[in-house]
Amino acid sequence: xxxxxxxxxxxxxxxxxxxxxxxxxxxxxxxxxxxxxxxxxxxxxxxxxxxxxxxxxxxxxxxxxxxxxxxxxxxxxxxxxxxxxxxxxxxxxxxxxxxxxxxxxxxxxxxxxxxxxxxxxxxxxxxxxxxxxxxxxxxxxxxxxxxxxxxxxxxxxxxxxxxxxxxxxxxxxxxxxxxxxxxxxxxxxxxxxxxxxxxxxxxxxxxxxxxxxxxxxxxxxxxxxxxxxxxxxxxxxxxxxxxxxxxxxxxxxxxxxxxxxxxxxxxxxxxxxxxxxxxxxxx
Amino acid sequence: xxxxxxxxxxxxxxxxxxxxxxxxxxxxxxxxxxxxxxxxxxxxxxxxxxxxxxxxxxxxxxxxxxxxxxxxxxxxxxxxxxxxxxxxxxxxxxxxxxxxxxxxxxxxxxxxxxxxxxxxxxxxxxxxxxxxxxxxxxxxxxxxxxxxxxxxxxxxxxxxxxxxxxxxxxxxxxxxxxxxxxxxxxxxxxxxxxxxxxxxxxxxxxxxxxxxxxxxxxxxxxxxxxxxxxxxxxxxxxxxxxxxxxxxxxxxxxxxxxxxxxxxxxxxxxxxxxxxxxxxxxxxxxxxxxxxxxxxx
Numbered sequence: 068x069x070x071x072x073x074x075x076x077x078x079x080x081x082x083x084x085x086x087x088x089x090x091x092x093x094x095x096x097x098x099x100x101x102x103x104x105x106x107x108x109x110x111x112x113x114x115x116x117x118x119x120x121x122x123x124x125x126x127x128x129x130x131x132x133x134x135x136x137x138x139x140x141x142x143x144x145x146x147x148x149x150x151x152x153x154x155x156x157x158x159x160x161x162x163x164x165x166x167x168x169x170x171x172x173x174x175x176x177x178x179x180x181x182x183x184x185x186x187x188x189x190x191x192x193x194x195x196x197x198x199x200x201x202x203x204x205x206x207x208x209x210x211x212x213x214x215x216x217x218x219x220x221x222x223x224x225x226x227x228x229x230x231x232x233x234x235x236x237x238x239x240x241x242x243x244x245x246x247x248x249x250x251x252x253x254x255x256x257x258x259x260x261x262x263x264x265x266x267x268x269x270x271x272x273x274x275x276x277x278x279x280x281x282x283x284x285x286x287x288x289x290x291x292x293x294x295x296x297x298x299x300x301x302x303x304x305x306x307x308x309x310x311x312x313x314x315x316x317x318x319x320x321x322x323x324x325x326x327x328x329x330x331x332x333x334x335x336x337x338x339x340x341x342x343x344x345x346x347x348x349x350x
Numbered sequence: 351x352x353x354x355x356x357x358x359x360x361x362x363x364x365x366x367x368x369x370x371x372x373x374x375x376x377x378x379x380x381x382x383x384x385x386x387x388x389x390x391x392x393x394x395x396x397x398x399x400x401x402x403x404x405x406x407x408x409x410x411x412x413x414x415x416x417x418x419x420x421x422x423x424x425x426x427x428x429x430x431x432x433x434x435x436x437x438x439x440x441x442x443x444x445x446x447x448x449x450x451x452x453x454x455x456x457x458x459x460x461x462x463x464x465x466x467x468x469x470x471x472x473x474x475x476x477x478x479x480x481x482x483x484x485x486x487x488x489x490x491x492x493x494x495x496x497x498x499x500x501x502x503x504x505x506x507x508x509x510x511x512x513x514x515x516x517x518x519x520x521x522x523x524x525x526x527x528x529x530x531x532x533x534x535x536x537x538x539x540x541x542x543x544x545x546x547x548x549x550x551x552x553x554x555x556x557x558x559x560x561x562x563x564x565x566x567x568x569x570x571x572x573x574x575x576x577x578x579x580x581x582x583x584x585x586x587x588x589x590x591x592x593x594x595x596x597x598x599x600x601x602x603x604x605x606x607x608x609x610x611x612x613x614x615x616x617x618x619x620x621x622x623x624x625x626x627x628x629x630x631x632x633x634x635x636x637x638x639x640x641x642x643x644x645x646x647x
Contacts, residue, residue: 071551072465079462079521080477082454086518087484090492090499097495104498151390154383161387167633168391171398174629174636176579178597179622182604182614186404187397192611194400197416226393234641280644287488290581294601308490308582315494316586324494332491339486 091332098326103319116326125298125314126327129305132217133286136306139221140228140281148229148277152236153266166237170230177227177290184223185210185295210296213303220295220304227291228284232277239273240266275346279339286335307331405616412612427616437620439592440599447512447584447595448577454517455573456566459524464554466525467532468540478529484522489515490582497586511587512595516577523643524569531565532558571639578625596621 098116100108120126151169155162172180187194190208199206209219247265256264267274289308292298298309305313307327315324396417404412405427406420415421431437466478489496496515497506505511535558543553559566581597588594591602600614600621607613629636 071549072469075461075554076465076477079458079481079525082458082514082518083481083484083521086496086499086515087492087522088480090495091487093495093498094492104494151387154387157383159380159383165387165391167630167637168394170637171626171629172394173640174575174625175622176581176597176625178579178581178600179618182600182618183397183401186401186611186615189611192409192412192416194397194416196413230394231640231644234637235644238641238645276645283486283488287490289490290579290597293581294604308488311490311493312582316497321494321498328491328494332487335487335491336483 091328094325094328094332097321098323098329100322102321104321108322112322116323117330119323120326120330123314125302125305126310128302129307129310132304132306133288135217136221136224136285136288137282139225140285141278144225144229145232145274145277145281147225148232149236149270149274151229152233152240153262155233156237156240166234169233172227173231175227178294180223180227181291181294184219184226188219188295211300213300216296216300216304220292223291223295224288228281232281235273235277235280236270239270243269272347275342279342279347282338282342283335286331401615402619404612405619407612409610409612412615424612427612428620431613431617431620436591436599436603437617440594440596440621441624443509443593443599444578444595444597447509447516448574450509450513451516451520451577452570452573454513455520455524456570458517459521459569460528460559460562460566461554462521462525463528463532464550464558466529468550478526481522481525484519486522489519493582493586496583500587506587507589507593509593512584515587516580516583517573520569520573520576523572527569527643528562528565531562535561567635568639568642571636572643575636575640 097108099111099113101110101112101116102108155165155169186192188209190196190206190211195209196206207215210216243266247269248261251261251265287308288306289312292304292306292309293312296304298305298313308331311324311327311331314320315327400417403418403420404416406423406425407415408422408424411421462481466474500506500511500515503511505514539557539561540553543557548556578595579597580595581601584595584598588598591599594602600618603617604614607617
């Protein structure tokens with residue numbers, strides 16, 4: 068009987084090892100070479116790929132943009148999602164419909180959402196082109212303007228993902244025992260008081276989870292940016308992954324690209340470990 | 351509306367007891383609530399509706415009137431795409447890749463989860479954490495070594511070349527998720543089956559899997575949606591357009607027809623249509639699947 072069971076684990080283990088764990092280890096190894104991917108990596112360059120990486124302005128822009136995305140996720144998206152979760156978990160007519168509408172963008176492919184917003188932002192044919200003349204202003208080319216493009220993308224990120232976080236919060240709200248609120252009402256608590264004293268603390272595990280997803284999700288943003296700007300204009304909207312794609316993959320610089328991957332990996336795993344060890348310890 | 355926060359438990363059953371509008375002191379608050387909800391719903395829907403309507407316009411009209419209904423409905427934009435082989439081929443490619451990915455994830459993850467749930471062995475918790483590692487970083491970090499591995503295996507430009515890494519990255523979530531579910535199943539079930547002479551393999555097939563349908567549906571939904579929508583892995587691992595799944599296909603189409611926005615909009619609408627239909631047809635399952643996958647992971 069046991070021998071059958073012994074065969075149960077290896078498929079998943081091998082699949083995971085060969086296509087997830089080994090590639091990460093290999094990225095670490097390749098990052099010390101200057102290699103175009105053909106033959107065996109032979110030109111050992113030590114840490115030069117990493118030095119070059121830090122010296123590339125576009126990479127620093129990418130890093131800053133990723134941090135900006137995280138900041139917007141925390142400061143705009145999360146409060147918005149929490150606020151709306153409270154509104155639509157209320158006993159009001161149409162709550163279920165609103166929830167579905169808010170969740171819809173999350174289900175769409177990032178690439179499709181990116182293209183749709185490329186149209187919205189288009190200065191000639193898009194919605195922006197139609198709105199600005201109404202107030203007598205020449206329509207801007209948002210995605211072609213290096214000082215505005217990143218902000219335009221941030222709007223799309225919130226549009227695309229707030230619904231997912233809202234659903235997490237709704238699920239979290241459902242687990243809160245209604246009697247707390249009833250007791251608070253008897254004591255004459257106001258809405259704000261109830262929110263601060265009951266909802267927030269009891270929702271803390273969900274909030275921590277939502278922050279975790281925001282950070283890991285922000286770090287891997289790629290699909291949404293490619294159809295809108297591809298990282299341009301003049302690298303102003305690069306993220307870590309678009310940088311990896313534009314500077315490592317399209318030029319087949321395996322060593323350099325792997326170094327980007329390693330930096331991304333270290334950031335993600337360090338964050339995940341620290342976060343789980345400290346803030347999510349009891350969840 | 352004064353009870354906005356208090357009424358949080360009604361939840362998915364909310365429609366049961368709607369607040370009667372237009373009565374008492376709640377009125378103003380309720381109106382504000384609806385105003386906010388409607389404005390946000392509009393921000394979500396207007397780009398989508400404008401995209402769908404844009405596909406019915408001529409380029410000239412799109413320029414003059416991107417918001418409104420088409421003055422003249424140009425059905426040919428849509429019709430030409432619907433009768434084109436490339437549209438159906440893209441969807442077929444996506445369907446094939448997603449189906450293979452889901453099958454591979456469900457098969458390997460449920461078997462591994464079964465071992466974790468029923469056997470105690472050395473290094474068990476280490477191995478479980480090993481799979482959890484997959485949740486912590488994106489596939490992009492290792493994309494170049496994955497490309498080289500798939501190339502060396504001779505799987506470049508094949509469905510399986512995309513399916514294997516995609517399924518592998520799905521295991522990080524699915525193995526722990528399914529294992530927890532198996533663990534929560536009553537142990538007496540197994541003891542009873544065992545006494546009746548049922549082996550592990552039969553038990554797995556005839557008892558565990560049928561009982562675990564809800565969690566398998568959750569994992570299947572998450573894997574299917576992420577595969578159906580995925581862009582980066584196919585972008586790097588496929589190179590003939592005939593094999594492209596639809597997210598790559600719309601990018602190629604956009605590149606080809608660039609400024610003919612009306613065609614691009616029709617194409618986008620038709621490619622997201624399957625997602626939207628399935629989403630509204632199976633809303634409960636999709637929403638529950640995607641959020642439960644995140645919450646329990």
